[in-house]
Amino acid sequence: MNRTTLSLIAGASALAAVTAVASLTAPGAAGTDTARAAARLPVERTSVACPAPSSSDLAETSYASFTPVTAGVTGEGKAELRAAARKSAKTGEDAGAEGGTGPAGKAVLKPGEPGTPTAGDASGAESPALTGTAEGKYAPGWTVQQTTEVTAGTGRGLQGVACTVPDTEFWFPAASTEAGRTDYLHLTNPDDSAAVVDIELYGAEGELESQVGQGMTVPPHSTEPILLSTLTAEKQPNLTVHVTVRGGRVGAAVQALDAKLGGDWLTAAADPAGSLVLPGIPADATAVRLVAFSPGDTDADLKVRLASPSGEITPAGNETLHVKAGMTTAIDLGDVTRGEAGSLVLTPTDEAVPVVAAARVIRGKGSAQESAFVPATRAVDSRASAAGNTAKGTILSLTAPGESAKVEVTASAGSEGGSPVSRTHTLKAGTTQNIEVPVPSGLEGSYALTVERLSGGPVHAARTLTADLDGVPAFTIQTLPDDQGTVSVPETEQDLSVLQE
Incomplete structure (x- = not known):
């Protein structure tokens, strides 16, 4: 922790102010004790940004909001979701946020008490993007899900996304501008000031030339759907999209729609790392494409493994993956899961080089195919919902890609009634399990699942929703990174030495 040396010119007033601030005592400093271990305390404020669900008039969207119960939370708080203004993905003109859910800025869903989800719904192409803030007891672990059913047209199927925490950098491997694909990058600004965003696209031969994506402005409390094919003339089947924010912050997600293969939301991959886990590849996947990108100046060589219920398996013919620096690389793994639960585990063959990765997954055959995406995901260090x-x-x-682990899975009360249920599971090292999902007793409405790691090594998680839409095996996958509902707060004490020159 940096200390600023203060002058005594301000006299007694400054002294009173400074002594009211606790500062961390440096470890091993003369005349002091070693700093104590940091405590973990619940976060006090959380923000989310949800993209506009669909531009289809046939879209039916359901929303769900949930805050898990967190030990140590005291006092009250508040939370709400409000509609954001948006430009039409069809016309580019300001479309507001009407269509049965109210004008921009109007609260559209009131989150419930911790432990109890709330739900809402919307219809049609004008359902709004949402921005939300939770404070106090509503903040730790707050999550909002939107799931859209589209019965016909490009992207037909289930499209689901867990609303994102606003940030300043995002990586999206597995986007595309090839024929038949219509991919939109949705940028949502939850704040009172404009955000300035740069968008870079990387294909098989490196960065694509595009001046359009530089210095784009996203107005306050608004959302912008940006068609990727307007940023480049190149038709690339596998793209990595890099979003950086010069000023402000945004929520970001890619809506990847296919004329024949349905579509889903592609959320940001975990930050570049030497080892990655892509959890929750469906057991009945008929095709899996792995897309990776190395953002640095060094090529990456990765071992490719599938963590199955019985242990790690090496995909035949795809034991390793070479990723050239600054270039997007893709390999087709076919029906790699072969009827069993599976997760892709990428590790360095030798020297660790940071990469990002995501997989496109297809279920079904012939004209009855549907697609979804699994990005590399952070582990559940403590809890995720x-x-x-x-x-x-x-x-x-x-x-559990490394060591065995013990987890507790809780099904919350229902949004309209029901009692929570919890079960404990032990995961063997190097395996993936599709567990029997607990359902609240007396369930009415929808419910939330919470995964808590009790002991052992890292755990990665994903939730899949499935539905039959006129014979199409519709599905959507949401990975479950740690909710970061608590933060480390060092134990502190007064230290008047900050007043010394």
């Missing part, structure tokens, strides 16, 4: 589950069609996949 997924809202918007129903009594049928929910699959929870848990992976």
Whole structure:
């Protein structure tokens, strides 16, 4: 912790102010004790940004909001979701946020008490993007899910996304501008000031030439859907999209729509790292494409493994993956899971080089195919939740890529009634399990699932929602990174030495 040396010119007033501030005592400093271990305390404020669900008039969208119960939370708080203004993905003109859910700025969903989810719905192409803030007891672990059913047209199927925490950098491997694909990058600004954003696209031969994506402005409390094919003339089947924010912050997600293969939301991959886990590849996947990108100046060589229920398996013919620096690389793994639960585990063959990765997954055959995406995901260090589950069609996949682990899975009360249920599971090292999902007793409405790591090594998680849409095996996958509902706060004490020159 940096200390600023203060002058005594301000006299007694400054002294009173400074002595009211606790400062961390440096370890091993003369005349002091070694700093004590940091405590973990609940966060006091959380923000989310949800993209506009769909430009289809046939879209039916359900929303779900949930805050898990967190030990140590005291006092009250508040939380709400409000509609954001947006430009039409069809016309580019300001479309507001009407269509049955109210004008921009109007509260559209009031989150419930911790432990109890709330739900809402919207119809049509004008359903708004949402921005939200939770404070006090509503903040730790707050998650919002939107799930959209589109019965026909480009992207037909289920499209689901857990609303994102606003940030300043995002990586999206597995986007595309190839024929038949219509990919939109949605940028949502939850704040009172404009955000300035740069967008870079990387294909198989490196960065694509585009001046359009530099210095784009996203107005306050608004959302911008940006068609990727307007940023470049190149038709690339596999793209990595890099979003950086010069000023402000945004929520970001890619809506990847296919004319034949349905579509889903592609959320940001975990930050570049030498080892990655892509959890929750469906057991009945008929095709899996792995897309990776190395953002540095060094090529990456990765071992490719599938963590199955019985242990790690090497995909035949795809034991390793060479990723050239600054270039997007893709390999087709086919029906790699072969009817069993699975997660892709990428590790360096030798020297660790940071990479980002995501997988496109296809279920079904012929004209009855549907697609979704699994980005590399942070581990559940403590806890993660997924809202918007129903009594049928929910699959929870848990992976312990290194050491064995013990987890507790809790099904919350229902949004309209029901009592929570918890179960404990032990995961063997190097395996993936699709666990039996607990359902609240007396369930009415939708519910949330919460995964808590009790002991052992890292755990990665994903939740899949499935539905049959006129014979199409529709599905959507949301990975469950740690909710970061608590933060480390060092134990502190007064230290008047900050007043010394």
